[in-house]
Amino acid sequence: MNCYFISIITTTALLFSALITLAQGDFHSGSVLIKNGNLLTITGGNLQETDLLILDGKISKIGPNLTAPEGVPSLDVSGRYVMPGIVDAHSHVGLDAVNEATNPITAEVEIADVINPYDIALYHALAGGVTVSHAMHGSANVIGGQNQTIKHRYGAMDPRDLIMEDAPRTIKFALGENPIRVHGEGYNTVPNTRMGVEAVIRQAFDEALNYKKQWEEYHESKENSTAGKPPSYNRRHEAILDVIDGKILIHCHSYRSDEIYMLMNICRDYGINQLIFQHVNEGFKVAPELANFGAMASVFSDWWAYKFEVYYSTAYNTTILAQNGVITSVNSDSRELIRHLFLEAAKAQRYGELDDNETLKLITLNPAIQLGIDHRVGSLEVGKDGDLAIFNNHPLSIYTIPEYTFVDGKMFFNRFEDPEDMRIIVDAEEEFESFMELKSGRGDHDCLH
Amino acid sequence: MKSIFIFSTLFFCLLGFSNNSFCQLFREPVYGNFLIQNAEIHTVTNGILKADLLIRDGRIAAIGKDLEYGDAITIDASGKRVYPGFIDAGTRLGLSEISSISLTNDFNERGNLTPYARAITAINPNAVPIPVTRIEGVTTVVAAPRGGTIPGTAATIHLIGYTPDQMFAGVEMLILDFPSSVQRGRWDRRPLEKRLEEYEDQVKKLNEFWSEAALYHKLKSADNADRVIPTYEAMLPVFNKERQVFVEVNRAQDILNALDWLKDKDLNVVLTGVAEGWRVTEQIKASGFPVITGPVLQTPSRSYDRYDRPYTNPSAMRDAGITVAIRTAEMENVRNLPFNAGYAATYGMGIEAALEAITIVPATILGLEDQIGSIEVGKLANLFIANGDPFEPRTQIENVFIKGWNIPMESRHTQLYDQFIERKPGLQLID
DSSP: HHHHHHHHHHHHHHHHHHHHHHTTTGGGGOOEEEEEEEEEEEEOOOOEEEEEEEEEEEEEETTOOOOTTTTTOOOOOOTEEEEEOOOEEEEEEBOOOOOOSSSSOOTOOOGGBBOOOHHHHHHHHTTTTTEEEEEOOOSSSSEEEEOEEEEEOTTTTSGGGOOOOOOEEEEEEOOOOTIIIIIIIIIIISSSSHHHHHHHHOOOOHHHHHHHHHHHHHHHHHHHHOOOOOOOOOOOHHHHHHTTTTSEEEEEEEOOOHHHHHHHHHHHHHHHOOOEEEEEETTGGGGHHHHHHHEEEEEEEESSSSGGGGTTTOOHHHHHHTTTTTEEEOOOOTGGGGGGGGHHHHHHHSOOOOOOHHHHHHTHHHHHHHHHHHTTSSSSTTTTTTOEESSSHHHHSTTEEEEEEEEEEEEEEEEOOOOOOOOOSSSSSOOOOOOOOOGGGGGGGGSSS | OHHHHHHHHHHHHTTOOHHHHHHTTTOOOOESOOOEEEEEOOSSSOOOEEEEEETTTTTEEEEEEOOOOOOOOOEEOOTOEEEOOOEEEEOOOSSSSSSTOOGGGSSSSSSSSOOOOOOOOOOOOOOTHHHHHHTTTTEEEEEESSSSSEEEEEEEEEEESSHHHHEEEEEEEEEEEEHHHHHHHHOOOOOOHHHHHHHHHHHHHHHHHHHHHHHHHHHHHOOOOSOOOOHHHTTTHHHHTTEEEEEOOOHHHHHHHHHHHHHHOOOOOOEEETTTTTHHHHHHHTTTOOOOOOOOOSSSEEESSSSHHHHHOOOOOOHHOOOEEEEOOOSSSSHHHHHHHHHHHIIIIIIHHHHTTTTHHHHTTOTTTSSSSSTTTSSSSOOOEEESSSTTTTEEEEEETTEEEEEEEEOOHHHHHHHTTOOSOOSSSSO
């Protein structure tokens, strides 16, 4: 009881200090003039000592010697690098739950229902320049739940405030070891093989189409005044029909080339032409097929060997995919890697030969395309969101430090003024000497993400 | 047998598969005398020199201009840099192949106190991650067992050779994962009381074990033991101070507990992990123990800690006067060692000290400073040539030498790249 009371007081105190800090004084109005930056625009070249004006959350002007309108604060970033806010196409930060691991198909569940705006990892991501992430369902099920693209408006108390307003709906699919382990080995049910994985998807699609037909027949019979009872409404079928109709994008956890190829075949058979593969460690083996399909790839920079299906993979995956014409992004899937995605992208230059702009695209424009939000983020262009990551050195150098991060023109990270403790709330059950067994990036990975 | 192998190799190659990639063959390393010319030599211990470097009989034979080099093979390194091979003094390299498949993991013997479990007997010289690691400039590692209070005895190895004896760098160390009441991840739902209870129990068992082993050592020293007890036998070099004890501690309180436990023991101690070293720098400094810390690239240990604590931890400890080396604690991605050091450099340590933290400092901690860790005449030719700063991701490591052997710049990863960058056949079906 006592403890609880103390934690309420601490929470309140923290809340005030955090919110005051998060507001960053003048820099939280949504309008700001960034002066004298080295702009890495991604789509319009690199602009030295150029200004960038954000008004009401949107980039309004880019050019030399801009003047701030009345009441708009300016931030001089001479000598610094300004890039679009980093987009992470595969993440689980800001979530209370990840896997509804109870059925091989759970298309009806939505990650939007479990957003946790208090997760400190959201702030850690901002401190690494990441402004948008694709909060994904886990990989326990062949057809998992629907994901949610979020903006890292850390400090918001209402989960809905993190949702990126017009981001397309996406859904998690998962092939290979994880659904096989959970359902085949765990529950002794299909799928227990990659053959079963394919069958589960085709059956789910066919059943959804049957359901659609039942409704069509019901509507037809209603016109003829011979209507009986309507079919019962089924959220799972509804969601899968939206997948088949292209209203929900498939983001598929995958590793081996055979299963990647298999899903492309299914999509062809059902007329689905937008397909994004996640992890896709063996994507490089079917890069020509991926490019030909127009499928996209969201990969790790260098993870391998943590399980058998990633044993025959290579850190050159990113380069091979990109050079074969596959739109490729580098993701984190980790509370650790999300803090330095610019380093993860830069590794594509050690393991391959991508130029700086192609490398930066891996964490900006390309993931934005994969999430269907490239009309809003992923490059510095007039009309796009005022999401910026500002670094003291070139972001692909090991010696770079993110210094400021803006979302919608508001400053959410300031390396020079943020206090040590950036929690919004204190968990009453968390021990003061809490200490999570430390993890490097890979550690997260064994838990079906 | 060999001819059959060559024949099948030829057969596959005739089928159109590339020899290197499909057949999983590596070129052999080449032993010989080498003259590296016109390099910018980052010696670590003697600054940066513009000079030639002669490798002879596996060692650095000379550094300078106009060297007598006889029939040595010359390598033009104009515009290139030479560094001593990096040393990762905390890995599982060679002791594991695929993390999720337990039968491929040899680092965790059954039992809580198993000092006799020796890494050197279980390191697979042909482990696929070894070439992946060494072609990025890491030439020497400590491969350590893990799991339990005393999981076993670690070994220092050079990343060349087909037998343990060829790889062994001459130093083994006892691993003591000091008991902790820490929550072992989000899935650990044991209440604090339970964890403290288990901690007390583990310390009690460790103490019992330790005093029995000490007694055995005493009897042995007095030539008074009537039989051999293998478990305690493995502890003798530790009590003789011939073998170091790597004490793994991370949480601040655990560091203090371990220091307290070590107070009345006469041992050669190295603290490893030490994630919260920054919280207790004074006490660590007072102990005089050196530290092997890392990974640097990890999340803060507590939700209320500043986001960059793991990055600044090495410099915080070093600034307090503690000897600090950096490790990855990795298996398949030990190749990220320079990036871990690079982050420490960026966040306060500086490039020079961070470079030392993966070269001369771990070499000195391991007692191998006369062999490795810097570019000096007489040391082993463990070194690499890079086209730039090896901490920078874009830099390419171009040549690696280990004990004077010129290592083929190949690994599973590069072979797959060569095979698939322009895949043949491409899209068309094969009739």
